[in-house]
Structure formats: C-alpha cells, structure tokens
Amino acid sequence: MSTENHFYNHKKQDSAWQKKWQADDTYKTADKSTKKKMYVLDMFPYPSGAGLHVGHPRGYIASDVYARMKRMQGYNVLHPMGFDSFGLPAEQYAITHGVHPAKTTKTNIDTYEKQLRSIGLSFDWSRKINTTDPEYYKWTQWIFLKLYDSWYDPKKNKARPIKELISILSKDKKWKTYSKTEKEEILMTYRLAYQGYSEVNWCPGLGTVLANDEIVDGKSERGGFPVEKKTMRQWFMRITAYADRLLSGLETLNWPEQIKTIQKNWIGKSEGYEVSFKIVGAIIPDATVTVYTTRLDTLNGVTFLALSKNHILAGAYTEQTKLWLDDNTGDKKGILVDGIHGIHPDTKEKIPVYVTNYVLSTYGTGAVMGVPDMDERDYAFAEKFKIPVKKVLFENADIIAKRIKAKKASSYKIRDAVFARQRYWGEPIPLKHNTDGTISPLKASELPLTLPNVKSYEPTGTGESPLASIKSWVKEGFETNTMPGWASSSWYYLRYMDPKNSSALASSAAIKNWKQVDVYVGGAEHATGHLLYARFWNKFLYDIGITVTDEPFKTLRNQGMILGPDNRKMSKSWGNVINPDECISTYGVDAFRLYEMFIGPFDSSMPWSTESIIGTRRFVDRVWRLHEKVLAQGNVKSSVQVESMLHKTIKKVSDDIETFNFNTAVSSHMILLNTIEEGVISRKDFESFIILVAPFTISLSEEIWKNLGNKTSIHLAPWPKYNPKKIVEESITIGIQVNGKLRGEISITGNESETEVIAKSLEIVKNHIEGMSVKKTIYVKGKIVSIVVGF
RNA sequence: GGGCAAGUGGCGGAAUUGGUAUACGCGCUAGUCUUAGGAACUAGUUCUUCACGGAUUGAGGGUUCGAGUCCCUCCUUGCCCACCA
Numbered sequence: 001m002s003t004e005n006h007f008y009n010h011k012k013q014d015s016a017w018q019k020k021w022q023a024d025d026t027y028k029t030a031d032k033s034t035k036k037k038m039y040v041l042d043m044f045p046y047p048s049g050a051g052l053h054v055g056h057p058r059g060y061i062a063s064d065v066y067a068r069m070k071r072m073q074g075y076n077v078l079h080p081m082g083f084d085s086f087g088l089p090a091e092q093y094a095i096t097h098g099v100h101p102a103k104t105t106k107t108n109i110d111t112y113e114k115q116l117r118s119i120g121l122s123f124d125w126s127r128k129i130n131t132t133d134p135e136y137y138k139w140t141q142w143i144f145l146k147l148y149d150s151w152y153d154p155k156k157n158k159a160r161p162i163k164e165l166i167s168i169l170s171k172d173k174k175w176k177t178y179s180k181t182e183k184e185e186i187l188m189t190y191r192l193a194y195q196g197y198s199e200v201n202w203c204p205g206l207g208t209v210l211a212n213d214e215i216v217d218g219k220s221e222r223g224g225f226p227v228e229k230k231t232m233r234q235w236f237m238r239i240t241a242y243a244d245r246l247l248s249g250l251e252t253l254n255w256p257e258q259i260k261t262i263q264k265n266w267i268g269k270s271e272g273y274e275v276s277f278k279i280v281g282a283i284i285p286d287a288t289v290t291v292y293t294t295r296l297d298t299l300n301g302v303t304f305l306a307l308s309k310n311h312i313l314a315g316a317y318t319e320q321t322k323l324w325l326d327d328n329t330g331d332k333k334g335i336l337v338d339g340i341h342g343i344h345p346d347t348k349e350k351i352p353v354y355v356t357n358y359v360l361s362t363y364g365t366g367a368v369m370g371v372p373d374m375d376e377r378d379y380a381f382a383e384k385f386k387i388p389v390k391k392v393l394f395e396n397a398d399i400i401a402k403r404i405k406a407k408k409a410s411s412y413k414i415r416d417a418v419f420a421r422q423r424y425w426g427e428p429i430p431l432k433h434n435t436d437g438t439i440s441p442l443k444a445s446e447l448p449l450t451l452p453n454v455k456s457y458e459p460t461g462t463g464e465s466p467l468a469s470i471k472s473w474v475k476e477g478f479e480t481n482t483m484p485g486w487a488s489s490s491w492y493y494l495r496y497m498d499p500k501n502s503s504a505l506a507s508s509a510a511i512k513n514w515k516q517v518d519v520y521v522g523g524a525e526h527a528t529g530h531l532l533y534a535r536f537w538n539k540f541l542y543d544i545g546i547t548v549t550d551e552p553f554k555t556l557r558n559q560g561m562i563l564g565p566d567n568r569k570m571s572k573s574w575g576n577v578i579n580p581d582e583c584i585s586t587y588g589v590d591a592f593r594l595y596e597m598f599i600g601p602f603d604s605s606m607p608w609s610t611e612s613i614i615g616t617r618r619f620v621d622r623v624w625r626l627h628e629k630v631l632a633q634g635n636v637k638s639s640v641q642v643e644s645m646l647h648k649t650i651k652k653v654s655d656d657i658e659t660f661n662f663n664t665a666v667s668s669h670m671i672l673l674n675t676i677e678e679g680v681i682s683r684k685d686f687e688s689f690i691i692l693v694a695p696f697t698i699s700l701s702e703e704i705w706k707n708l709g710n711k712t713s714i715h716l717a718p719w720p721k722y723n724p725k726k727i728v729e730e731s732i733t734i735g736i737q738v739n740g741k742l743r744g745e746i747s748i749t750g751n752e753s754e755t756e757v758i759a760k761s762l763e764i765v766k767n768h769i770e771g772m773s774v775k776k777t778i779y780v781k782g783k784i785v786s787i788v789v790g791f
Numbered sequence: 792g793g794g795c796a797a798g799u800g801g802c803g804g805a806a807u808u809g810g811u812a813u814a815c816g817c818g819c820u821a822g823u824c825u826u827a828g829g830a831a832c833u834a835g836u837u838c839u840u841c842a843c844g845g846a847u848u849g850a851g852g853g854u855u856c857g858a859g860u861c862c863c864u865c866c867u868u869g870c871c872c873a874c875c876a
Contacts, residue, residue: 007830258795262871265794270875293876306876332874363875370876376792377874413875527871598816600803604796605869612803612817619816621831664805667815674815735811740857742811778856784810786856
C-alpha cells in the first residue's frame with residue numbers, strides 16, 4: 001500500500017474549492033425568496049494592523065456552521081460581514097507614522113478580508129460594508145439628524161417629531177414671547193440628540209472625552225492615560241428616555257441571562273420616594289431640598305441632609321475645594337453649609353445640611369437624607385462629623401408618604417451617552433453653528449457631509465478636534481466634534497439588508513423581509529456598550545417607522561475567549577499569539593474549523609493547545625480514507641449499529657448546532673466515525689454522514705461529495721432527516737444498585753416486565769444481599785435497578 | 792463592598808438535567824508496520840492495590856432507594872459594577 005492516497009491533501013483542496021465557491025456565488029443571498037428567512041450575524045470587527053489571532057474566528061466559525069446548517073435546512077440565509085473602521089487606533093497610527101487613516105484602514109480591511117476568506121466563511125461578500133465609506137456614514141448622519149429632530153413623549157411612550165412639540169409648546173402664550181435663541185434652548189432640553197454643558201470624562205492623553213465604559217480603573221481603556229472631570233460643551237444621546245423600554249424589552253430576548261443581568265444593573269432602576277425638606281436661612285426664598293430615598297420607612301432616623309457639590313444650595317467654592325470634593329473614591333469628605341438648616345417634615349426638628357463628596361450629583365436628586373442608624377455610608381459620615389445617630393422607629397412608607405406628601409419616584413443609574421469625540425477619524429456631525437448661537441441641521445439632501453483632509457491629526461490639546469484647524473470647515477460653521485465609535489455600529493445590521501441603497505438606509509421592503517437579526521454572535525464585553533446603544537437606536541428607528549421590530553437582536557450568543565497555550569490572554573507582549581494562517585496552512589481549514597469548535601463549550605474561555613489540533617486533523621484523514629473505502633466497495637447495506645448510530649447522530653448534531661453546543665456535535669461525529677469503522681456503511685448513509693460534517697469540514701466534504709458523483713455543491717444539499725424508527729437497541733445494559741452502591745449490571749431488551757427484571761437482578765447480586773431481607777425494590781425502566789436491603 | 796458564573800483524570804472536556812461518573816479528543820505506555828523524521832494501525836490508560844477489593848466530581852453537612860446534578864455552610868478562581876441613597 002502506498003501512503004500517498006491515505007492523506008487528504010488540504011492545500012490543494014482548500015484553495016481549489018474556495019475559488020470555485022467564489023466563482024459560483026455559492027453563498028449569495030437572494031433578496032427575494034419563498035423560503036423562510038434566517039439572519040445570522042457576527043459582530044463586525046474593527047480591523048487592527050495586527051490581523052487575526054486564533055481567538056477571533058471562533059465566533060465567526062460558530063455562526064458559519066449555524067448559517068450553513070440553516071441554509072441546508074432550506075432557509076434563505078442572510079450571513080454578511082463588514083468592517084467597523086472609524087476610531088482611535090487608525091488615528092493614533094496616523095499621528096505617529098503620518099499615514100492617512102483612510103489608507104491604514106484600507107490595508108487592514110484587505111488583510112482581514114483575506115484572512116476571513118481563508119477560513120472559508122460562507123459570507124455573501126457582495127453585501128460587505130465599511131463604516132468609513134461616505135455612502136455608509138451618510139446614513140449614520142441621517143439617523144443623527146432624525147434624533148436631533150425628535151423628542152420623547154413620555155405619555156405616548158415614543159419618540160415624536162420636534163415640530164409636534166413646538167405646536168404643543170405654542171399653546172402656552174408665553175412661548176411667543178421668547179426669542180429665537182430662548183426657544184432653541186428650550187427645545188434642546190427635549191431633543192434626543194442634544195447639546196449640553198456637562199461634566200465629562202476628559203482624557204488629556206488622548207485629547208478627547210470618553211464614555212464611562214471606555215474607562216478602566218480611572219484610566220482610558222486605550223492607552224491607559226489618566227482621566228479627569230471637566231465641564232465641556234458636548235453632544236449627548238438621550239438614552240435615558242428609553243430606560244424603561246430598554247429594561248422591559250430584555251424580557252422578550254433570547255439572550256444569555258448574564259448579559260441581561262449586566263444591562264439590567266447598568267440601567268439600574270430603583271423605586272422610591274421624593275421627600276422635600278424645608279430650608280431655613282437660605283438666600284433663595286422658600287428654599288427646599290428634595291431627596292430621593294428607597295427607604296422612606298426610615299424617615300424618622302434622619303439627622304442630617306447631604307448635598308452633592310453641584311447642588312443649587314451647595315454654594316460657591318474655590319477651585320481647590322472643588323478638586324478636594326471631586327475625589328469621591330476614598331474617605332467621606334464634607335463641609336457644613338453655614339447659616340442654613342433643614343426642617344424634618346415629620347418631627348419639625350432642625351437638621352444640619354452638608355455638602356459632601358459621597359453624594360452623586362448625577363443620581364436621584366443629587367441630595368440625600370442622612371439616616372446614620374440604617375445606612376453604612378451615612379453612619380461613616382455622621383461619625384466623622386459628630387452628627388447624632390438616632391435610632392430608627394420604622395413606619396410604613398405609604399402612610400408616611402400620605403402624611404408628608406412625598407411623591408413616588410423612580411431613579412436610574414443609566415446616564416445620557418456622550419456623543420462627541422474631539423478627534424478626527426469619525427463621522428462629522430451634520431450641523432452648522434450660526435453666528436447668532438443657534439444651530440442649523442443640514443438637509444438630508446446635503447448628506448453625506450464628508451470628512452475633509454487635514455494636515456495634522458494631532459488633537460489640538462484644547463479639547464477641540466483637528467477639524468477646528470481647518471479654516472474652510474470652521475468658516476462654514478460646521479461642528480468640529482466627530483461622532484463616537486459606537487455610532488456606526490448601532491445600526492449596521494440594517495444596512496446589510498440592502499447595502500447599496502442610495503435613497504434610504506435600507507428599503508422598507510428589505511427591512512420588512514429581514515425584520516431583525518435572528519442569531520447574533522459576539523463577545524460579552526459589549527454588554528453595556530454596543531448592545532445597549534444598538535437597542536436604543538433600533539427602538540428609536542422603530543418609533544419613527546423605519547424598523548419593524550422593537551428589538552434588533554432576537555437571540556444572542558457570546559463566545560468565550562481563546563487564551564494562549566500558557567493560559568494567559570493572547571498578546572504580543574506575552575509572545576503567546578497563535579496565528580490562524582499558520583494553523584490553516586499546516587493542518588488545513590477543515591481541521592482548524594473542527595478544532596475551534598471542538599476545543600470546549602462555545603461560551604467559555606480556554607487555552608489554545610498547539611498539540612490537540614492533531615486530533616481533528618486525524619479525523620479529517622480518517623474520513624478521507626473511509627471515503628476511499630466506500631468508493632471501492634460494492635453495493636452494500638449498512639450494518640444495524642451503523643444505521644442506528646447515524647440516525648442518533650443526525651438528531652444529536654442538529655440539536656447541538658441549534659443550541660450552539662458545537663463541541664459535543666464534533667464529538668458525536670467522531671463517535672459515529674468510530675462506529676462506521678467497526679461496521680459497514682452504505683453509500684447513501686455515507687452521503688448523510690458527509691452532509692452532517694459539511695458545515696465544519698467544508699473542503700473535505702465538498703471533494704468527497706464530488707467523488708461520490710454529485711454535480712452541485714454539498715453546501716446547498718438538503719440536511720439529512722432523523723428517523724426515530726431507525727434507532728434500534730438490541731439490548732441495553734443497566735446497573736443494579738444495592739443500598740445505593742453499584743453491585744452488578746443486567747442486560748435487558750426493554751420489553752421485560754418489572755417483576756422479571758427485579759427477579760433476575762436479585763439473582764445477579766445475591767452475594768451482596770445474603771443474610772439480609774429486601775425492604776424495597778425500584779426499577780426505573782431502561783435506566784437502573786435499585787434494591788434496598790436491611791436486617 | 793455588591794452582583795453573576797464556575798470548580799470533574801496529566802490536559803481540553805462529556806454526562807440523556809436526579810439514574811452504571813470520567814464519553815470524545817490530546818498526551819502517555821506497550822506492541823505492529825515502515826525507505827530517516829513528523830505519521831499510521833492494535834491494545835491499555837481516574838486513583839489505590841500483586842490481586843480480591845476499596846476510594847473518587849474544591850471541602851464539610853443535608854434531602855433521597857439513588858446526588859457531579861437539588862438544599863445549607865465554607866474555600867478557591869474568573870467576569871461585571873463599584874459611595875447609585
């Protein structure tokens with residue numbers, strides 16, 4: 001026997017078939033189809049200069065296996081890929097190397113696309129999108145303008161056009177007396193995209209403002225630069241308007257519970273009361289401090305009021321004092337507000353008022369009633385400032401509320417999202433600042449507002465974007481901030497539905513057809529960023545009649561991280577990065593895909609093993625040899641065990657792919673192969689087996705399929721059907737327990753009566769029950785015999 | 792400090808959801824074959840014991856005829872949020 005035929009030539013097959021699939025448009029998605037639709041989406045990547053490591057494709061291969069099975073099960077599958085390419089890294093590279101970000105972005109996209117193609121992912125590449133393409137970001141800008149032109153009506157619980165708000169406001173006679181600027185200022189407090197002056201996370205190192213989720217341990221996520229508080233003019237997204245819907249919508253989603261919990265906590269809804277305390281001695285007449293509390297039942301124990309430094313009654317402070325109060329990470333700090341005191345609404349006692357660092361200005365009312373007897377923080381503060389601690393006499397909250405006229409109120413942790421970066425490589429915000437201070441949005445027909453070229457990509461350091469240094473840009477009055485990274489990724493799933501449309505972000509027919517993403521695959525790290533923002537935008541687009549479902553992603557699956565062989569996160573600095581190109585070249589794309597799926601449960605993290613991948617390569621070779629055997633053999637029937645195992649495997653693999661249990665699906669393939677090698681398989685059953693592995697082993701299956709005489713692609717062949725009648729068990733062996741310990745086993749067909757089985761079992765384990773009496777017998781059909789004995 | 796996961800051989804892990812724990816794969820051991828090598832094939836491989844047997848799913852307790860799976864206490868690891876009133 002020569003050995004040559006006995007190894008599968010992956011290099012030849014991989015490249016040949018990939019060319020063929022591309023030439024044949026095998027994976028092209030039909031815009032119109034009578035088949036049921038299935039939208040399977042990966043979180044699109046940000047193409048970095050480093051290219052892919054073996055951890056990245058795990059999610060892509062999983063979604064690909066799923067999409068392939070669905071295609072073979074007769075669905076019209078939308079499975080696209082694109083690139084999220086605005087953002088800091090390309091810009092930082094431009095600063096250090098002087099290369100235009102557009103150029104870097106193009107190079108990186110090309111590298112990524114080449115790598116993704118080599119993994120044989122069944123994307124419809126004709127739908128590829130690139131967020132830095134003006135034809136794409138035109139629609140990101142268009143959505144921004146819609147948000148700018150909308151307000152949230154809490155009564156109708158949806159977004160409405162701003163002109164409808166104006167007609168409501170006009171009913172008030174006062175409205176006409178306001179100047180144009182005053183009217184604009186009022187409207188700005190309603191717009192869903194609005195400009196505000198707010199304390200933000202300013203990062204001098206990056207020269208930009210950051211969102212909360214871009215800060216890790218008080219430092220910027222990218223670069224690790226320090227972050228400080230600064231009050232600046234910003235664009236915001238009024239995501240807080242959607243807080244309740246973002247919360248209730250979670251219940252309708254088939255998402256991992258962990259992600260739902262994270263979003264729930266992030267939104268942070270709590271129910272309580274607002275209580276007003278009269279203030280005596282303030283300059284403002286009839287001054288009150290309203291606090292938010294979830295524990296109105298402890299009102300009796302209030303001995304002080306604590307205000308945040310931004311509270312209207314907090315007073316003016318020197319820069320130094322402000323800085324001192326800014327630090328709210330360590331000890332409790334506070335200043336007694338001289339000359340004023342509060343009045344307890346129930347007891348009418350005088351209580352002192354403090355400004356403290358531990359009360360957040362952005363939560364509740366920015367003021368807290370201090371109950372040192374109940375609350376640890378209040379106690380720590382009271383102890384430090386020698387404030388008396390009063391023993392709480394609990395009383396029903398509703399009764400107190402009625403008596404002191406406290407209102408029920410809800411509070412949320414979620415904050416409006418900063419929607420501006422003082423950087424260059426992002427979508428321009430399509431607005432003009434007029435000389436009178438008002439703002440004019442661009443018309444839809446004026447979009448896209450394209451990003452101009454600049455000489456220097458360096459941030460100005462004054463908190464302005466490099467765009468501020470372009471005279472023509474500033475002269476036109478264009479906004480110099482750009483959009484943050486999450487803008488374009490908040491709606492891209494809609495663009496794939498109709499990626500080349502120049503008159504709408506996608507045609508309403510396409511959106512009606514594809515509706516929403518059926519299965520969305522990506523990392524869990526986007527729980528409070530992308531996944532929340534995209535839900536918010538989708539809900540807004542639903543309100544204005546663009547999308548047809550309230551939620552964008554029906555089912556979500558998170559992939560676990562692949563660590564280096566040393567169990568550490570893959571990184572250049574550890575030198576533990578495994579490149580997929582090398583794996584594919586050594587073992588072939590099929591062994592690589594199998595191993596990525598076989599390595600362990602899809603959603604858990606695990607180390608890459610450079611030796612274990614040989615196991616899936618052996619599987620590939622064994623299937624190849626089996627196919628040679630099948631081609632050589634005559635017309636044979638499958639052995640009973642093989643046929644039975646085949647049908648068990650059809651059920652198991654179909655179920656496992658459906659539920660993303662890819663590791664056990666591959667394991668079932670291996671068990672089936674082991675069974676086939678010990679028996680005989682018919683040509684027809686072998687075809688079923690090859691189809692069953694085809695979503696994993698794409699080239700191998702295709703080549704074998706051709707050799708079996710098929711003219712069309714296996715990847716469009718119908719998925720095998722499971723026939724329960726084919727599963728025959730001649731006999732099964734079950735255990736016999738005596739007092740809970742396994743003492744023997746018995747072979748049964750399953751047709752015996754309980755008495756029969758028990759009688760035989762007692763005979764088998766008679767040594768273990770000698771001299772004792774049988775107290776109880778249990779027979780769980782087909783599972784176990786349990787005998788209880790005693791003296 | 793709060794919340795959420797998870798702990799099973801030398802390694803990655805499986806277990807029909809309360810029914811014979813360690814499937815599948817890697818590695819390892821022995822053998823077969825071969826024109827060097829990486830290969831392939833056959834047998835074995837949780838631990839302990841020459842063996843009969845015994846023990847075993849992070850530790851301890853409980854429920855049950857029966858627990859990796861359910862309940863309680865504790866330990867360890869990972870992730871998320873951290874003065875949210």
